[in-house]
Amino acid sequence: MASPQEILTAAKDKDFKLAGCGLFAQVLVLIKAGIALKICDQLGEACEVEKTIYKRLGAHPQILTTCGECESGAGKGLALEYLPAGPVVQHLALDKYTQKRESG
Numbered sequence: 001m002a003s004p005q006e007i008l009t010a011a012k013d014k015d016f017k018l019a020g021c022g023l024f025a026q027v028l029v030l031i032k033a034g035i036a037l038k039i040c041d042q043l044g045e046a047c048e049v050e051k052t053i054y055k056r057l058g059a060h061p062q063i064l065t066t067c068g069e070c071e072s073g074a075g076k077g078l079a080l081e082y083l084p085a086g087p088v089v090q091h092l093a094l095d096k097y098t099q100k101r102e103s104g
Contacts, residue, residue, distance in 0.1 A: 005067075
């Protein structure tokens with residue numbers, strides 16, 4: 001079986017789909033491979049801190065699995081397990097806190 005690095009290196013730009021964007025990164029996904037690639041817009045301390053956190057946490061069933069730092073045609077980033085359940089916000093019970101959010 002090919003490593004995440006080999007899979008990402010062999011992937012073409014058209015194979016990637018945008019999964020989401022944040023304040024300092026975008027997440028691309030190779031759905032068939034089950035790999036997400038988080039590419040930081042600006043290489044800085046936040047990306048390094050995130051990599052360190054994943055290394056320290058290690059493997060756990062409730063934590064997203066990281067495959068390390070990888071480079072692809074789409075860019076260099078942190079390779080992560082792809083979880084197809086959609087954005088996290090869809091799974092939060094935010095409806096319990098609507099009054100606080102609206103008045104805050």
